[in-house]
Amino acid sequence: MNAPVRPLAIGLLALAFSAIVLGRAQAGGGHYFPPVADPLVREECGSCHLAFAPSMLPARSWARLLADLQNHFGDDASVDAATAARIGDYLAANAADSGGRRYGEKLLRGVGAASSPLRITELPKWVKEHREIRNTEWRRREIGSRANCTACHRDAERGYYDD
Amino acid sequence: MNRKKTLCALAAMLALSLSSAATAAAHAELLAHHAAAAKAANPAFAGFSVERGRLLHTRSFAGGKPETPACTSCHGNDPRAAGRTPSGKNIDPLAISVSPARYTDPAKVDKWFRRNCIEVLGRECSALEKGDWLSYVISQ
Incomplete structure (x- = not known):
């Protein structure tokens, strides 16, 4: 044999x-945050900036954002009530402390249960991960803003932030 | 075999011309809607102007946000080229020759007029301004 x-x-x-x-x-x-799958949410949240992954913020943060879309980081991003409700449901269901926990849990480290941060780029973990990037880098024209994930993370639209 | 190919090509051309006819109809309807509103606001209204639309598009305004004084601040100077939002997202070109799917959903057109006019002009645009601007980008 x-x-x-x-x-x-x-x-x-x-x-x-x-x-x-x-x-x-x-x-x-x-470093994987599933991209927005709902076409309505992708359209409404992804016209001006990357449609940020729901697992990047806790549900309470998304609720706070949706409550004041008229003053959305200096822009009027208001939508009708039915649209807002649908976006809200989707984000709440997939947030970093609900359906998206396995992806977003680490990103929420250091965020107190009572705080509801509005900017992903101000989460302690985000700041730590990007600490080596100088201010002059951020100001480069192709980048322009810390919210421009895809400038460096080429696959951010598909949810990958490894590079 | 050749006949099959010709039939396929014909069907494709038919589908294409039907869809561009549908788009043209949607644009005509949108312009008619704004023309009625412009007429209601001013009985002397005598039609939209591509040239007025172009001026509106390229002019700088003082009433809106200082970062975005003109439509071209984000959309760029060439309506056939892509624009860019402050957070780096590409904006599809405005000219329908390049973006044929644009201006076919009236609710979407309304939404962006409301947001962008407030941002650039500091107020909502009038029906005349909207119609002029639409005539301009549809002509491009």
């Missing part, structure tokens, strides 16, 4: 390797 040990071992090794990679991918590796 001469079992094909080597091919079998290689096969098993490959399987184990892909299982680890898959596991990491599913866990998000900490």
